[in-house]
Amino acid sequence: MMGLLAILATPNCFGNTDPRDIFAINSLYAALGFPPLPGWLLSGGDPCSEGWQGVQCVNSNITGIVLNDANLGGELSENLGAFVSIIQIDLSNNHIGGGIPADLPLTLKTFFLSGNQLTGSIPDSLSMLGQLTDLSLNNNHLSGIIPDSFQQLTALVNLDLSANNISGPLPPSMTNLLSISTLHLEDNHLIGLLTVLQDLPLIDLDIKNNLFSGPIPPKLLSIPNFRSKGNPFNTTIIPLPPVSSPSPSSTFETQPPDIQPDNQALGPSSPVLSHSSNEHNSIWHNKVVWVAIGGFLVLILLALGLCVRMSRRRKEKSSIKVSGHVKNPMLNKENEASNGRNDLLPRFNSKQEKLVTVSKRPTPPLPPQSLVGERVVVKPVAIPTTTAKNANFPGVFSIASLQQYTNSFSQENLIGRGILGTVYRARLPNGKLLAVKKLENATLKQWSDEDFMGLVSNVSKLRNENIVRVEGYCSEHGQRLFVYEHCKNGTLHEALHFDDEIHEKLSWNARVRLALQAAKALEYLHEVCKPLVVHQNFKSTNILLDDELNVRVSDCGLAPLIPSSYVSQLQGLGYGAPELESGSYTYQSDVYSFGVVMLELLTGRKALDRSRSRGEQFLVRWAVPRLHDIEALSRMVDPSLDAAYSSKSLSRFADIISLCVQAEPEFRPPMSEIVQNLMHMSKINE
Known part of the structure; x- marks a missing residue:
């Protein structure tokens, strides 16, 4: 009621923006201490129409506030929950103090408050954020326990609570985090066992420098990126069985990979051994007996194996002679002299055939013994195998091999992050570079293995010189990854806006060529490949540049993974066509996004x-x-081009852009027509 009265009492607040959002953002501005943010007002205003700094809107509603590294102070507003449709709040790396308010927007999907000075505890109202996918509260001064509020957070993918003063055990409701892939809890004062985490689909778990006890659950040891140093895990010795009933089972508890006991477990002065000398001698005698018996059994097994192998070899030689395959006596002697070299051929073929069959099945889980320290130690996998039925089908990689090639998905190999996941640089043993995309969005979590393999099959069929080539995939331990060719020169977005060295190479003719190559990629998707493909995420960050600065469009065929909510975000980023407001996305929507990319090439x-x-x-x-005023058009061209272009070429380029960004989709040309126009321009420029 008080919030409603405040809205009604606020002057000049009935513009294009929802009055409830205006009240919420006015309250936030006041709580932050009236920072110098362009456009922001203490009372009233119209954030969506007036373009307040860091504010993102769709229609009349605020959908995002992104003010990271903005030198903000003050506190968070107690009226955050008044936002009607906000899905993203990013206030990370500022100086915001106080506590996290209990009243939070129920529509939140990403909530970033890391790197501030927040105090108090994590509110129980977290349980109401059923759409939340990313939560970062790390590097603050939060204390208290983690609330048992994760029952409804089944869509949460990334959770970071590291570097705080949080204490107590992990709450039981964490078992409901069915989509979680990254969990950072390091540098806190957490206690208790880790059993609540053992069945989660984690690929990145950091629990370093806490007070966790007990043994590490074996399932956690198979997590690709698991760090656990600095915890007092239980390393005591399990009591030995009575001398009268010896057992061949292991006497000692398995040591966690990060734990190094402070004393020698078998040393005579070890404090954990309290047996008398007689008992010690009995135990020693017991061990000697068991070692002797074990050695004897091993010798018997080796002898049996040798006999079987010799018998099999005699049968194989006999069958070859009887079948009449070896007709040349000289060849027969050569075979015998080479220790049956030709005998290996049929056995190799059968083994190869078996490998193809096995490659279609899921790879078994990694055994805990393969973990040493914080990394998986695996035998290098050279080049991935391919299926025999389809030579174009991509290779199969294991999680262990990809972890090796990316140095445990290290930060230095991180290439980029997008709506579908993160991309890492990978180096094969032969030196070849690849790009590994870890698919992390919640949509994929609901897919069956058959659904994912169907996607792999469709994506692998996309063969075009201007589309990023798929080299392989991974579907293992509940994780799904694509492996692509590596493009040395990054993205077009980086080339235009951040990389000065490449920017200098982007002459007018080079930009026309890049536009033509990108157009050919969309033409192939829209009009050539079968089935036809709508990209749905076409923007300059998804246009990669290879060694020769040729275009390679990425994320082709991955539209089924894009959440429906991202359509509005694409529009908020400046690439979305007007029809996206009604939830409609067609081939013409891709054409609109292509026109925006051409505008980036034109203006820089x-x-x-x-x-x-x-x-x-x-x-x-x-x-x-x-676009249709030649003088205004000349003024809006990227200044770095230094007017090194003809007015005719510039005018034609602007005409194509104007057609692509028509408000009505039916007035936009097909990509084949755009390709023809750009090809004609390229010939004139030559």
Whole structure:
């Protein structure tokens, strides 16, 4: 009721933005201490129409507030829950103090508060955020226990609570984190056992420097990136069985990979051994007896194995002679002299055939013994195998091999992060570089293995010189990854906006060529391949550049993995066509996004740039009115081109852009027509 009265009492708040969102953002501005944020007001205003810094909108609702590294202080507003449709709040790396309010927006999907000065405990109201996928509260001063509030958080993928003062055991409701892949709890004061984590689909778990006790559950040892140093895990010795009933089972508890006991377990002065000398002698005698028996059994087994092998070899030689395959006596003698070299051929073929069959099955879980320290030690897998039925089907990689090739998915090999997951650089033993995309979105968690293999099959069929080539895939331990060719020169977005060295190489003719190659990729997806493909995520960050600065479009065929909520985010980033507001996405929507990329090539500007003045933040809104005015068009060209282009070529380029970004999708041309126009431009430029 108080919130409603505050809305009604607020002057000048009935613009295009929902009044409830205006009240919520006014309250946040006041709580943060009125920081110097362009556009922000203490009372009223119209954030969505006026383009307040860091505010993202869809229609009349605020959907995101992104103000990381903005030197903000103050505290968080107690009225955060008043936001109607907000899905993203990123206030990380600021100086915000106070506690986390209990009233949180129920629509939140990503909530980043890391790197601040927050105090108090994590609120129980966390349980209400059923759509949450990413939560980062690390590097604060939070204390108390982790609330038992994870029952509804089945969509949570990434959780980071590290570097706080959190204590107590892990709550039982953590077993409900069915989508969790990354969990960071390091540098706290957490206690108790880790059993609540053992059945979670984790690929990255960090629990270093806490007070966890008890043995590490064996299932956790198979997590690809598991770090557990700095915990007082139980390393005591299990009591030996009575002398009268010796047991061949192991006497000692298995040591966790990170734990090094402070004393020698078998040393005579070890404090954990309290037996008398007579008992010690009995135990020693017992062990000697068992070792002798074990050695004798091993010798018997080796002898039996040798006999069987010799018998099999005699039968194989006999069968070859009887069948009449060896007709040349000289060849027969050569075979005998080479220790049956030709005998290996049929056995190798049968073994190869068996390998193809096995490659279709899921790889068995990694045994705990393969872990040493914090990394998996595996025998290098050279080149992935391919299926015999389809030569174009991508190779199969194991989690262990990909972990080896990426140095345990280390930060230095991180290439990028997107809506579908993270991408890492991988180096094979032969020196070849690849790019590994770890699919991490919640949508994929609901897919069966058959569904995923269907996706792999469809993606592997996309063969075009301007589309990133799929080298392989991995579906193991509940994880799904794609392995692609590596593109040395990064993305077009980086080349235009961050990499000065490559930017200098982007002459006018080079930009026309890049536009043509990107257009050919979309033409192939829309009009050539079977089945036809709508990209649904076409933007400059998904246009890669190879060694020769040729285009390789990424994420092709992965549209089924894109959550429906991302459509609105794409529009908020400046690439989304108007029809996305109604939930409609077609081939013409890709054409619109292509037009935005052409605008980036023309102007050197970002599709959305919050650092610019209000009227220039969205590239399409700013540029379209200037496309048919030759003087205004000349002024909006990337200054780094230094006017090294013809006015005719510039005008034709602008005409194509204008057609692509038409508000009505039916007025946008097909990609084949755009390709023809750009090819004609390229010939003229030559």
